[in-house]
Structures are given as C-alpha cells and as structure tokens.
Amino acid sequence: MNSRNLLFLLGLLSLVAFPVAGEDRFITLSNLPMGTREKPLVLRTYFPDPGLTREVLSNHDLGYRARKYSPGKGDVDGFVDPILGIPGAIGVNFGPDLSICWDATECRLLYAWRGGFLDMTNYWGEPESGRRKGFGYIPELVGELIFVAKGSHPLGIFDQYTEILAPEFKGYRVIDGVPEFHYTVGEADVRVKIEPGTEPMSIVKHYTVKAPGEVGYYETGYKIKKTDDKDGTFSVTIQGKPVVGMGGAAEEQEYSTEKPNVEWGAALYTNLGCLACHSTDGTRGHGPTFAGLYGEEVPITGMDEKVIADDAYIEESIVNPTAKVVESYPPGYMPPYPIGKKEIKSLTMFIKTLANE
Amino acid sequence: MKSFPLLVACLLVGSAAVAQDASYKLETIPFPEGVPPEVGAVGFTPSGKIVVALRRSDVLIATPTEDPKKFEWSLFASGLHNACGMHIVSDKEILISQMPELTRLIDEDGDGSADIYENVASPWGMSGNYHETNHMVPDGKGGYFVAVGTASHNGPVFYNVRGEYSKVGRRGRNFSAASWKGWILHIDAEGNMTPWASGFRMHNGIYLDSKGNLWAGDNQGDWKGTTPFYHVEKGNFYGHVSSLVWDPEWNPEIDPLTLPLEEINEMKTDAAILLPHEMNRSASEPIEIPEGDVFGPYAGQILLPDNNGERIARLMLEKVDGVFQGACTQFYEAEGLHMGNNRVVFSPDNTTLYVGQTSRGWGPVAEGLQRLTYTGEAPFDIHTMSLTKTGFRLTYTGELGEGAEKVENFSFRRFRYEDTSLYGGDPLDVSEIKVTDIRKVDGKTLELDVENLEPGGWVYEMTMKNVASADGRSQRTGLFCYTVNKLKK
Numbered sequence: 001m002n003s004r005n006l007l008f009l010l011g012l013l014s015l016v017a018f019p020v021a022g023e024d025r026f027i028t029l030s031n032l033p034m035g036t037r038e039k040p041l042v043l044r045t046y047f048p049d050p051g052l053t054r055e056v057l058s059n060h061d062l063g064y065r066a067r068k069y070s071p072g073k074g075d076v077d078g079f080v081d082p083i084l085g086i087p088g089a090i091g092v093n094f095g096p097d098l099s100i101c102w103d104a105t106e107c108r109l110l111y112a113w114r115g116g117f118l119d120m121t122n123y124w125g126e127p128e129s130g131r132r133k134g135f136g137y138i139p140e141l142v143g144e145l146i147f148v149a150k151g152s153h154p155l156g157i158f159d160q161y162t163e164i165l166a167p168e169f170k171g172y173r174v175i176d177g178v179p180e181f182h183y184t185v186g187e188a189d190v191r192v193k194i195e196p197g198t199e200p201m202s203i204v205k206h207y208t209v210k211a212p213g214e215v216g217y218y219e220t221g222y223k224i225k226k227t228d229d230k231d232g233t234f235s236v237t238i239q240g241k242p243v244v245g246m247g248g249a250a251e252e253q254e255y256s257t258e259k260p261n262v263e264w265g266a267a268l269y270t271n272l273g274c275l276a277c278h279s280t281d282g283t284r285g286h287g288p289t290f291a292g293l294y295g296e297e298v299p300i301t302g303m304d305e306k307v308i309a310d311d312a313y314i315e316e317s318i319v320n321p322t323a324k325v326v327e328s329y330p331p332g333y334m335p336p337y338p339i340g341k342k343e344i345k346s347l348t349m350f351i352k353t354l355a356n357e
Numbered sequence: 358m359k360s361f362p363l364l365v366a367c368l369l370v371g372s373a374a375v376a377q378d379a380s381y382k383l384e385t386i387p388f389p390e391g392v393p394p395e396v397g398a399v400g401f402t403p404s405g406k407i408v409v410a411l412r413r414s415d416v417l418i419a420t421p422t423e424d425p426k427k428f429e430w431s432l433f434a435s436g437l438h439n440a441c442g443m444h445i446v447s448d449k450e451i452l453i454s455q456m457p458e459l460t461r462l463i464d465e466d467g468d469g470s471a472d473i474y475e476n477v478a479s480p481w482g483m484s485g486n487y488h489e490t491n492h493m494v495p496d497g498k499g500g501y502f503v504a505v506g507t508a509s510h511n512g513p514v515f516y517n518v519r520g521e522y523s524k525v526g527r528r529g530r531n532f533s534a535a536s537w538k539g540w541i542l543h544i545d546a547e548g549n550m551t552p553w554a555s556g557f558r559m560h561n562g563i564y565l566d567s568k569g570n571l572w573a574g575d576n577q578g579d580w581k582g583t584t585p586f587y588h589v590e591k592g593n594f595y596g597h598v599s600s601l602v603w604d605p606e607w608n609p610e611i612d613p614l615t616l617p618l619e620e621i622n623e624m625k626t627d628a629a630i631l632l633p634h635e636m637n638r639s640a641s642e643p644i645e646i647p648e649g650d651v652f653g654p655y656a657g658q659i660l661l662p663d664n665n666g667e668r669i670a671r672l673m674l675e676k677v678d679g680v681f682q683g684a685c686t687q688f689y690e691a692e693g694l695h696m697g698n699n700r701v702v703f704s705p706d707n708t709t710l711y712v713g714q715t716s717r718g719w720g721p722v723a724e725g726l727q728r729l730t731y732t733g734e735a736p737f738d739i740h741t742m743s744l745t746k747t748g749f750r751l752t753y754t755g756e757l758g759e760g761a762e763k764v765e766n767f768s769f770r771r772f773r774y775e776d777t778s779l780y781g782g783d784p785l786d787v788s789e790i791k792v793t794d795i796r797k798v799d800g801k802t803l804e805l806d807v808e809n810l811e812p813g814g815w816v817y818e819m820t821m822k823n824v825a826s827a828d829g830r831s832q833r834t835g836l837f838c839y840t841v842n843k844l845k846k
Contacts (some may be wrong), residue, residue: 062516
C-alpha cells in the first residue's frame with residue numbers, strides 16, 4: 001500500500017540533483033546527518049541489525065547473556081542479554097534516494113534503505129546534555145528498508161568454493177566522493193563501489209575482481225542485472241523493493257492514500273527524509289523547524305516584507321524551494337520535491353498540525 | 358573525595374590547586390559553529406598545521422593563528438568511528454586508531470582531504486559496547502602500540518560480535534568480552550600483531566618518551582584503587598583481571614574474577630606512580646616536556662592530563678633499584694581549564710601545549726580545544742622531588758627564601774591502595790609521618806629525613822607552608838605525592 005506509492009514518488013526524486021551547500025560539510029551537532037548524491041556522507045558507526053541471519057553474519061562470533069553486575073556488590077541476581085547491532089560496518093548516504101550499510105567484517109552489503117540516513121541520538125546523545133542511551137544506544141534507521149542481504153556472500157570465486165574463507169577488509173578509496181571498498185578472500189582481490197541506480201530503489205555495484213578462478217554473482221531474493229565480465233570488471237544492478245516485516249519507520253503507520261490526510265503527511269515526512277532537515281520540536285536543523293511554522297510570518301532572503309506561511313507558501317516551498325529562501329539558510333540546500341498533489345497536500349496538513357495555538 | 362583525613366589535609370593547605378600565576382597563558386580555540394568539539398586526538402603536521410580528530414567522525418585541520426578565534430578549519434577526513442588516537446606521518450598521511458581498526462588516511466591527490474582509508478590492522482574485536490575506544494602511539498620503527506580499551510557494564514554487548522567472544526571475559530564491571538580488550542598490542546610496520554602487555558582497564562593514553570620508555574595511565578575503578586601511571590614492559594600484567602582471558606597461555610576454565618587477591622597481586626606489576634584522586638581521576642594522554650626552557654623549567658618531565666578534572670598533573674620519575682617510581686603534583690589546575698582533558702600535543706616550536714577535551718559518552722559533557730603558552734616567567738615550585746636513603750630531596754626552580762628549612766614547614770602522611778573488583782578505593786592505613794631532620798643543601802635544594810620509609814607501593818603525601826622564594830613568591834603548588842616501590846640502596 002503506502003510503499004507502492006512511494007516507489008513512484010521516489011523514482012522522480014532520484015532524477016533530481018541534490019545540491020551541496022558550502023564547501024566543507026562537517027558532521028554537526030545535528031543527530032540527523034545526511035549527504036547528497038554528489039557528496040555522499042560516509043559514516044562508520046554502530047548500525048542497527050534489522051534481523052540479519054547467521055548465514056549473512058557468518059564471520060561474526062556470538063554474544064551471550066551474562067550475569068547482572070552491580071558496581072557495589074559484584075554479581076547479583078538476574079541476567080543481561082545482548083542487543084541487536086552491527087559492530088564494524090560503514091554507512092554511506094546519497095541523500096534521500098539511498099543509504100547503504102556495508103560491513104567490513106563480512107565484506108558485503110548488508111542492507112539498504114531510502115528516505116533519510118541515521119538518527120544518531122541514541123548513540124551521540126542529546127546535543128546539550130550529551131546523554132547517550134545506556135542500553136540500546138544503536139542509531140536508528142530513518143526511512144524504509146529496500147534491500148536486506150540473505151544467504152551466503154553473493155560473490156562466488158569458483159576455484160575457492162570448497163573452502164569457506166573469511167574475507168579481509170583492506171580499506172576504501174574515495175572516488176568522486178563515493179567509497180570503493182577493497183577486500184581479499186583467499187587469493188582473490190575485490191574492489192566494489194556501490195551507488196544508487198537510475199531506477200527507483202535500484203543499487204548498482206561496480207566490481208573489479210582479480211581472482212584465480214571464474215567469478216559468479218548470486219543475490220538471494222532479489223532481481224539483478226549483471227554486465228559481462230571484462231577482465232574482472234563488471235557491474236551488478238540490484239532491484240530493491242520495500243522490505244516488509246523488518247523495521248523501518250514507515251511500517252507501523254496506517255493511513256489511506258485515497259485523499260490527502262495528516263497520517264499520510266506524517267509518513268511522508270519520515271519516508272521522504274524531510275525529518276533529516278526539519279525538526280518538529282522547535283530545534284534548528286539543516287532547515288527551519290516545522291514547529292509553529294504554519295500561519296506565522298517568515299523572513300525571506302532579499303524581500304523586505306515577511307511572508308505568511310499559508311498553504312500556498314508551504315506548497316511552493318516543497319515543489320520549488322528556491323522561489324523563496326528563508327533568511328539565514330543557504331539557497332538550494334533543500335532539494336525540490338516533484339511529488340503528486342495529494343502528497344503535497346498531506347504534507348501541508350501535517351505541518352499545519354504543528355502550528356502554534 | 359570521600360576520606361576524612363584527606364579532606365582535612367586539603368583544608369590545611371588551602372587546596373591542591375595551582376595558584377593563578379603569570380607563567381602560562383590559557384586560550385580557548387573555537388570550532389566552526391555547530392561542530393561538536395569532542396576531541397579524540399590532536400597532532401601537528403610537519404608543515405605546522407594542527408589536526409584534530411573529533412569523536413563523531415570528522416578530522417579537522419587548520420593553521421594555528423595568534424588569535425585563537427581565527428583558526429580556519431577545513432575537513433581532512435570524515436566517517437571515522439570514535440577516533441581516539443592519531444599519528445601524523447606527513448601532511449598527506451595520518452594514522453588514526455578508531456573503534457574497529459588502525460586506519461591510514463592518505464591524501465593521494467594532494468587536494469587537502471584524504472581519499473584513501475587503508476586498514477593497517479584490526480586484530481582486536483568489537484563486542485558492540487560503546488566504551489571500547491583505542492589509543493595509539495608509534496613505536497619509532499614504523500609500527501604502533503595500540504591500547505585497546507575495555508567495555509563498561511553500563512552498556513551491553515551485541516548478539517553478533519566482531520572477533521572472538523569470551524563468556525568469562527564478559528563478567529565484571531569493566532569487561533573484556535571481545536578479543537584483546539584491556540591489552541596493549543604491538544603492530545609492526547608490516548601489520549603483524551604481537552600481544553604486548555595486559556591488565557588495563559581504560560588506558561586512554563599511552564606514550565613513548567624520548568628515551569624509548571613506554572608509559573600508560575589508567576582510570577581508577579575496578580582493579581585500580583587509584584589512578585596509576587605504568588611503565589609498560591612486554592609480557593607484564595598490570596592488574597585488571599578480565600584481559601587475562603585473552604592471554605594465549607591462560608586456562609580458559611579459570612574465571613580470573615575468582616582468583617584469590619594474593620595471587621593477582623603476585624602476578625601484577627606495580628604502578629610507577631599512584632595518583633590520589635586529588636591529583637587525577639582518569640589519566641589520559643601523557644606527554645614529555647620538550648628540552649630547553651621554552652615551556653618552562655620542567656624539561657624531560659611528563660605531564661598527565663585528567664579526563665575527569667580541570668587539571669594536568671606533573672610527574673617526576675626516577676629509576677630506583679632498577680624500577681621507575683616518583684612523585685606527582687599539579688601542573689595546571691582550574692583557572693579556566695576545561696574538564697575532559699583528553700589529548701595533548703606541543704606546537705612545533707614547543708612553546709605551546711594544545712589540549713583537546715572530551716568526555717561525552719563516558720561522562721558529563723566536557724569538551725573543546727585549549728592551549729597553554731609559556732610566558733617565559735618561571736614559576737616558583739619544587740622542580741623535582743626524589744628519594745634519598747633517609748627521606749626526600751626537594752629541588753626548587755629558584756632560590757629559596759629564608760627560613761624554608763624548618764621541620765614544621767613540612768607535613769607528611771603515608772597511605773596505600775588496594776586494587777579489588779569493586780570500583781576505585783580510598784587510601785588505606787593512613788598514618789602521619791614525622792619529619793626528623795631537614796637540611797639546606799644549596800640555595801635551591803632541601804633534604805628531609807622522614808621516619809617509616811618503607812617500600813612496596815606506599816604513597817608519601819607531602820604538604821608544606823611558609824616556603825617562599827628568595828624574591829618573595831609563594832610556592833605554586835601545595836601537594837606532592839611520592840610512590841615508594843623500592844628503597845634507595
């Protein structure tokens with residue numbers, strides 16, 4: 001239901017360039033960091049584990065429950081269970097179109113999602129107090145999952161198949177902003193660069209493999225297109241799809257898409273990644289907060305008069321953000337969203353619910 | 358400060374605080390607006406640029422300016438996971454220890470930002486616990502020593518662990534559930550790992566001095582009665598038991614937490630210096646004061662910042678009967694210095710000490726970048742406190758005023774600490790120590806004889822009053838603590 005519609009919307013989005021503001025983009029106190037298609041954001045951190053199988057995580061050891069411990073008494077009654085998380089992965093965000101979690105232990109793409117990137121609050125803490133979540137401090141995915149790895153490693157190197165070999169991560173090289181991961185498995189040397197494809201929810205992997213034997217590629221559960229192998233160089237396009245039953249922000253929300261409504265607007269706010277830049281609690285992010293926006297007067301760069309944030313203003317801001325740029329924010333930082341009328345209306349209704357009394 | 362006798366001692370001397378003086382100028386250096394100033398590591402490039410690794414992923418670089426507010430920061434690298442160690446090879450090559458690995462950053466095309474992030478080595482595991490940060494120093498031969506921090510019981514482990522998982526190592530307050538937690542590992546120039554020393558809790562600061570000695574501090578807590586400063590040698594065990602599970606010779610059936618205390622004490626190597634809570638609560642990166650008088654009169658001594666206090670301690674080390682031991686006092690305290698003092702580096706001309714701060718995620722927020730510049734006006738203080746056969750020798754930075762050499766000017770107490778599985782510890786067996794004689798050896802030197810001078814890790818705490826310089830300046834600090842491991846033969 002909901003995701004089918006998004007598929008279409010985001011398809012349009014992926015054609016739109018996501019402009020870059022300023023030269024250097026530092027990670028800021030914002031707990032919702034994001035990159036763009038031109039300047040993807042690479043972030044090594046703990047990642048949520050959406051329920052990956054042991055087959056996918058076969059090079060990880062297993063953590064166990066332990067006796068509860070008290071600093072004053074030592075061992076006490078009760079147990080502490082491990083939590084779900086991926087310790088050694090690397091995330092890359094290409095703006096709202098695609099985020100990936102590539103693991104340096106398994107040396108493979110574990111999962112991909114779209115909408116936003118990560119909400120780091122659990123781990124980095126509230127900007128002011130710095131308070132991290134004691135247990136369960138894993139960052140949260142923003143958006144919806146479109147690919148989750150299944151089965152054994154997709155790359156098969158034929159002369160090596162009799163032996164199960166652990167891959168060795170060598171590092172990565174940033175090529176035009178995009179990391180190309182490098183690892184070895186036995187005698188094979190593999191480089192893979194992952195980017196958004198042209199089709200909505202598609203993921204392209206560019207491989208350069210030096211291997212003693214023939215190289216095969218199998219992706220369990222997803223349609224792929226593979227180009228011919230030219231001296232070890234080939235590309236694989238994975239067609240992602242909304243993943244049901246494995247978390248993702250869109251899942252718990254129930255709403256109809258027949259006519260515009262607030263619930264749909266709230267879901268779009270998350271799924272289209274608006275929340276990466278606009279807060280609903282009054283804090284300043286990459287963009288102005290939505291709290292108390294509706295009906296207020298907004299100062300616009302280059303205009304003497306303030307503008308009332310009514311339906312028309314908000315709709316224009318979504319479709320053509322550079323028409324009126326809010327004072328003290330960079331022009332062209334927000335991507336234009338060429339989305340349907342019903343979606344725009346729903347978003348506007350959602351923003352209206354955040355108006356001051 | 359829990360212990361009553363210590364409290365009294367501090368009231369007597371005012372406090373251990375450094376008096377406001379004209380010797381060091383403190384300045385605060387801001388980062389670009391919105392950048393979280395959580396400094397995991399600092400360094401200088403050969404061309405004189407300062408590099409700062411922030412724990413939230415960015416590596417910033419700037420040319421220092423006289424005006425502390427005029428640094429123009431740009432981004433050298435990004436995307437690192439809690440980078441807490443740094444070694445700068447050249448303007449184009451920087452090594453970083455981050456949570457999962459030792460990483461070499463290379464700016465291949467020379468545009469000022471790294472394009473290669475090479476995994477140099479990652480022999481340690483990751484349990485998934487937020488506390489497992491690493492510090493690193495070059496070994497001077499193209500290799501590195503990496504201090505692999507333990508996990509905290511304030512956080513969990515993951516179901517899927519990187520490296521190996523040990524159920525026994527998971528037990529306790531700070532724990533070693535994943536490979537090599539609580540160790541110092543040596544990584545040679547080819548990336549091969551050799552386990553070096555074990556028994557650390559949170560050795561958030563290791564250092565190789567100009568004479569080739571490897572040092573590590575630790576954080577008081579379980580198995581660390583007070584903050585220790587260790588001379589690290591290969592094969593030694595320094596007291597935090599969880600790390601033992603990763604010793605290849607350890608019997609995996611034995612839970613180190615169940616060992617009798619005597620057995621653990623037998624196995625362990627003592628700290629060269631024990632720092633009472635008044636001196637330091639969480640040792641971070643040590644640094645040797647450079648030769649010459651450019652940073653004051655203490656060349657060759659080691660400074661030890663406190664990650665949990667507004668202060669930097671000064672260490673006076675000497676070798677007695679083949680082992681290092683010595684005294685500590687405060688070098689700089691309060692007067693605008695932030696908490697969370699984590700990493701230090703001297704400017705290329707050695708006149709300025711840059712101090713990077715962070716404790717976010719480990720403790721209350723305390724962060725930023727500050728610098729201390731020597732003004733050229735030497736402080737009046739004890740330059741060195743050293744052991745004699747019958748007591749201590751105090752060498753001052755300047756000529757002593759009249760009447761300093763009075764027995765009643767100096768008070769001594771001694772106490773010891775016990776390392777147990779419970780957090781931290783109070784001083785034990787506290788007793789007053791009598792000064793039996795005092796001599797002025799020369800214009801700058803006093804010798805004191807004390808009773809009950811005994812080896813074995815006793816801390817001799819000295820406070821003083823009515824000691825001033827010949828030109829009428831009072832003494833900069835009021836509290837010195839000497840750890841007697843061995844007696845002078």
